Amino acid sequence: xxxxxxxLAAIIAERLVxxxxxxxxxxxxxxxxxxxxxxxPEDWRALVELSASPKRP
Amino acid sequence: xxxLKQLTIQGFRGAVKPFSLRFxxxxxxxxxxxxxxxxxxxxxxxxxxxxxxxxxxxxNRGLGQTTRYWPAIGHTLTDVSISLETTxxxxxxxxxxxxxxxxxxxEDQPRVEVFRRSEILSLIEAKPAERYAAISRFIDVSGIExxxxxxxxxxRDLAKQRDGAAARLxxxxxxxxxxxxxxGSPAPDxxxxxxxxxxxxxxxxxxxxxxxxxxxxxxxxFTRLLDLPARLRSAQQSLTVAKTAADTxxxxxxxxxxxxxxxxxxxxxVLEAAxxxxxxxxxxxxxxxxxxxxxxxxxxxxxxxxxxxxSSLKSAxxxxxxxxxxxxxxxxxxxxxxxxxxxxxxxFEASRGDSNLPAGLPMPDxxxxxxxxxLSSWLxxxxxxxxxxKRAETARHDKRQFVNTxxxxxxxxxxxxxxxxxxxxxxxxxxxxxxxVEEERRRFTDDILAEIAGEVSRLYDLVHPGEGLNKIRLExxxxxxxxxxxxxxxxxxxxxPQGYFSESHLDTLGLCVFLALSALEQPDQxxxxxxxxxxxxxxxxxQRIFKxxxxxxxxxxxxxxxxxxxxxxxxxxxxxxxxxxxRWSPETGLQYR
Numbered sequence: 001x002x003x004x005x006x007x008l009a010a011i012i013a014e015r016l017v018x019x020x021x022x023x024x025x026x027x028x029x030x031x032x033x034x035x036x037x038x039x040x041p042e043d044w045r046a047l048v049e050l051s052a053s054p055k056r057p
Numbered sequence: 058x059x060x061l062k063q064l065t066i067q068g069f070r071g072a073v074k075p076f077s078l079r080f081x082x083x084x085x086x087x088x089x090x091x092x093x094x095x096x097x098x099x100x101x102x103x104x105x106x107x108x109x110x111x112x113x114x115x116x117n118r119g120l121g122q123t124t125r126y127w128p129a130i131g132h133t134l135t136d137v138s139i140s141l142e143t144t145x146x147x148x149x150x151x152x153x154x155x156x157x158x159x160x161x162x163x164e165d166q167p168r169v170e171v172f173r174r175s176e177i178l179s180l181i182e183a184k185p186a187e188r189y190a191a192i193s194r195f196i197d198v199s200g201i202e203x204x205x206x207x208x209x210x211x212x213r214d215l216a217k218q219r220d221g222a223a224a225r226l227x228x229x230x231x232x233x234x235x236x237x238x239x240x241g242s243p244a245p246d247x248x249x250x251x252x253x254x255x256x257x258x259x260x261x262x263x264x265x266x267x268x269x270x271x272x273x274x275x276x277x278x279f280t281r282l283l284d285l286p287a288r289l290r291s292a293q294q295s296l297t298v299a300k301t302a303a304d305t306x307x308x309x310x311x312x313x314x315x316x317x318x319x320x321x322x323x324x325x326x327v328l329e330a331a332x333x334x335x336x337x338x339x340x341x342x343x344x345x346x347x348x349x350x351x352x353x354x355x356x357x358x359x360x361x362x363x364x365x366x367x368s369s370l371k372s373a374x375x376x377x378x379x380x381x382x383x384x385x386x387x388x389x390x391x392x393x394x395x396x397x398x399x400x401x402x403x404x405f406e407a408s409r410g411d412s413n414l415p416a417g418l419p420m421p422d423x424x425x426x427x428x429x430x431x432l433s434s435w436l437x438x439x440x441x442x443x444x445x446x447k448r449a450e451t452a453r454h455d456k457r458q459f460v461n462t463x464x465x466x467x468x469x470x471x472x473x474x475x476x477x478x479x480x481x482x483x484x485x486x487x488x489x490x491x492x493x494v495e496e497e498r499r500r501f502t503d504d505i506l507a508e509i510a511g512e513v514s515r516l517y518d519l520v521h522p523g524e525g526l527n528k529i530r531l532e533x534x535x536x537x538x539x540x541x542x543x544x545x546x547x548x549x550x551x552x553x554p555q556g557y558f559s560e561s562h563l564d565t566l567g568l569c570v571f572l573a574l575s576a577l578e579q580p581d582q583x584x585x586x587x588x589x590x591x592x593x594x595x596x597x598x599x600q601r602i603f604k605x606x607x608x609x610x611x612x613x614x615x616x617x618x619x620x621x622x623x624x625x626x627x628x629x630x631x632x633x634x635x636x637x638x639x640r641w642s643p644e645t646g647l648q649y650r
Contacts, residue, residue, distance in 0.1 A: 005200035008501045012201070012494055021490050037203025041211035048486050 009035035023051045058582050058614050059145035060085075064103060066647070068136030070112070071099035073129045073646035081634035082144075086610045089619045091638030096647035097619035101171055101588040104617065107139045107150045108169025108584065110158040117175075124156055130643055141167060167614070170575040173588040177567040181543065182555055185534060189541040192509065195577055196502045196533075205494045212487050219480040222473050229470035236463050251467050258460040264413075265453055271413035272450045278405035279443055282425070283436060285398045289429040292394045296387035303380035310377045313370040325367045332360045398432075419445050505577075506531040506541075512573035513566070519605040520565045520598060529554075529566070543570075561594045565602060572609055580612045587618045607632055 002010075013027040013034065022030075026047050033039045061080040066072040078100055080087060091097045102112045106127070115123035128137055134152040141148050148165040152158055160166045183191070230247075237247035240254075258265075327346065334345045335357040343350045352359075402425045409420055421439045426432055510531045517529060530551075534540040545566075547557040554566055568590060575585055587606075594602060599622065610616040639650035 003200075004194075004196055004501070004505075005198045008198050008201050008498060011501060012497045015493050015497055016490060019489065019493065021486055021493070034204045035200045037200035039204035039207050041207045041214065044208045044211050044487065044490070045215075045483070048490060049483060052483070052486060 003035070005035040005037075021051060022047060026051050059143040061141065061143055061584070061615050063140075063142040064100070065138075065140040065142070066099065066103045067138040068129050068132035069099065069106065069127060069139060070102050070129060071096040071641055071647055072103075073131060073643060076647040078636065080615070084632075084634040085613070086607060086616045086618065086633035087636060088633055089617065089636045089638065090621070090623070091619070091650075092621055092640070094641055095621075095638040096641045097621070097638060098173075098588055099647060100617070101173070101586050101619060103139045104141075104167075104169050104584060104586050105171045106137075106158070107141055107148065107160065108167045109171075110150070110160070113171060114173060114175075114588070124152075127152070129646065168579060168583040169586060170571070170583055171586040171588060172568070172571045172590060174590050174592065177564050177571075177590055181563050181567045181570070185540040185542055188543065189533075192531075192541065192574060195509070195574070196505050198498055198501065201494070201498055205491070205498065208487065208491050208494060212484070212491050215480055215484050215487065219477065219484055222477040222480060226470065226473045226477055229466055229473055232466045233463070233470060236459075236466065248467075251463055254460060255464045255467055258457075258464070265457060267413040268415050269450055269453050269457075271408070271411040272415070272418070272446055272453070274411065275405075275408040275414065276443060276446050276450070278401065278408040279439075279446070281401045282405055282432070285401060286429050286433040286436070288394050289391075289398065289432075292387070292391040293429075296384070296391050299380065299383040299387040303377070303384045306373065306377035306380040309373040310370070313373045316370075325364070325370065328360055328364050328367070332357065332364060335360065415449065418449055502533060506533065509570075509573050509577065512576065513569045516569035516572055516605060516609065517566060519608070520569070520601045521562065522601075529569075561598060564590070564594060565598065568602070576609075576612055581614060583613050585610075585613045585616045587616070589619050589621060592622065 009031055013022065013031055016022040017024050017027045030039060030043070030047060033043065060082055062082070063080065064078040065075060066077075067075045076096075076099075078087075078089070089097050089100055098114050102114050105114075106112055112123060112127055115126055120126060124134065128134055134156060135154060137150075137152050139150045146165060148160060148162065148167065150158055150160045150166075233251050234247045237243070237250055240250070243250045331345055335341065338345075339357070341356075342353050344353055344356060405425065419442055421435070421442065423435065426435050510529050513531075514529045528546040530544040532542045532544060534542055543554060544551055545554045545558070546552065547554075554563060558566065568587070572585070575583055606616060606618065637650040639648045641647060
């Protein structure tokens with residue numbers, strides 16, 4: 001059974017991907033850290049920067 | 058999910074003797090009736106022990122560690138055994154020697170939710186934080202909140218950085234504009250001019266360095282010329298003085314020679330040679346010049362006496378020799394200075410002909426004269442040029458410094474502009490991400506709370522139809538973390554139920570909240586146990602509560618209700634299994650009536 005944080009992390013990740021703020025690949029990578037509260041400010045920055053780069057798949 | 062067949066209790070709480078509660082396979086609701094102290098709660102405790110490994114009825118009684126109260130009278134912890142037999146198998150809970158509850162097989166441990174009379178108001182009357190704790194497992198998103206806080210911190214920091222970059226950019230712009238205005242505000246604008254200046258300076262950097270170097274060499278060469286006249290004059294004077302001294306010394310020697318004899322000079326030479334010979338051959342008996350033995354006795358002493366007579370002449374001769382040497386040295390020094398002067402002049406002429414010198418730099422009108430006096434006049438007439446050359450060099454240094462400072466300001470502006478551009482591109486994305494996280498978190502918890510509240514309202518309306526008390530709300534306090542408020546409508550106005558509802562209404566509200574929460578997670582696998590609840594409810598409401606439970610029980614694996622009220626056995630007993638317990642005694646324990 002998923003915890004509430006895990007359920008919500010899935011919803012948030014999907015929305016961020018839908019709004020092109022995260023690539024699906026990055027969203028998959030951060031899912032666990034997002035739910036566990038382990039995403040640090042620098043992680044967020046790197047994720048959004050990386051997803052905004054032209055190399056995004 | 059498998060149906061319950063039999064619950065067997067041994068050595069636990071009131072079960073001084075083994076007791077088995079047999080479940081009717083045709084019903085999912087079992088009502089256990091018994092007067093006070095008949096052992097109803099032992100059945101509830103046994104199910105909680107099996108499903109949750111604890112006995113909640115002993116909590117909050119000031120007993121401290123309650124484990125020692127778990128065994129029945131005359132039994133020990135290891136005598137305790139609770140077994141639940143189902144259509145699929147059985148599961149047994151025991152206590153090990155070190156007091157741990159052991160459930161075998163663990164995968165068959167049933168989900169059990171127990172609600173007691175003593176807890177009925179806890180969900181309603183509890184403090185908001187305690188109420189939150191009761192439902193936190195459904196809405197606790199503290200992990201997301203921590204990640205969200207990190208994102209919020211990043212957005213805040215980057216916003217500060219953006220504001221700082223914008224301020225610095227403004228300062229950079231002002232600096233460049235000031236430079237531009239200093240230069241007369243050339244068209245078209247400050248930044249185009251600054252870019253052009255820096256580019257031009259880059260392209261001409263090497264030429265400017267060469268100009269500065271050539272001007273500096275010219276100044277150095279000119280400086281070396283400045284003391285040439287004095288040095289030449291000094292050397293010339295030294296030579297004149299030396300020659301005068303030499304002439305005087307030579308005249309003195311002539312005077313001395315005339316005083317002693319015409320051939321005194323040669324005689325002194327002969328005497329000095331004889332004296333040197335006799336000092337080497339002191340025993341000689343003849344004159345070393347004429348080989349005569351006459352007067353040879355004491356010859357050395359007599360030669361020294363004669364030589365002494367010539368001392369003035371000797372002194373004059375020494376002085377003459379020294380003076381002649383001084384003249385020679387003065388002539389050499391003058392020669393050296395003249396040679397150096399020729400080289401310095403050549404260097405200056407070479408410097409003034411350097412093609413790297415800037416056009417328009419003022420130069421002497423004539424070549425350097427060959428004489429010392431001419432040089433002095435020439436230097437006097439060109440002395441102002443040195444100041445011009447120094448000014449030209451300083452102007453080029455200042456220009457270089459100006460362009461360096463301008464270039465630095467321009468580069469700093471570009472760096473800050475790039476940083477600001479990056480931030481202005483990144484920040485809106487992060488702000489959007491933060492907004493999404495906040496929105497989804499609120500929606501997620503609001504949806505769950507609304508679902509719970511809707512379910513509570515629905516259940517409550519089944520018990521209190523038409524009373525207008527069914528608009529139950531669960532609200533997280535936005536100002537406090539983990540704080541849950543419960544609200545309802547009373548006479549059409551929003552109100553806290555604790556302040557307006559009767560005790561029986563609060564009891565049923567507590568029951569509805571409990572059932573709504575129990576139904577949130579795997580209800581079809583959950584055994585719901587209601588231990589002697591709703592004693593405050595009147596008969597009409599009891600019937601409606603029972604109808605509500607009857608209908609809701611279909612969602613759960615099984616529903617067990619204990620009561621000491623006969624009302625539960627009136628009229629509709631065919632819809633549930635009714636079990637009546639007899640009086641409990643220390644000898645018999647729990648028993649059917």
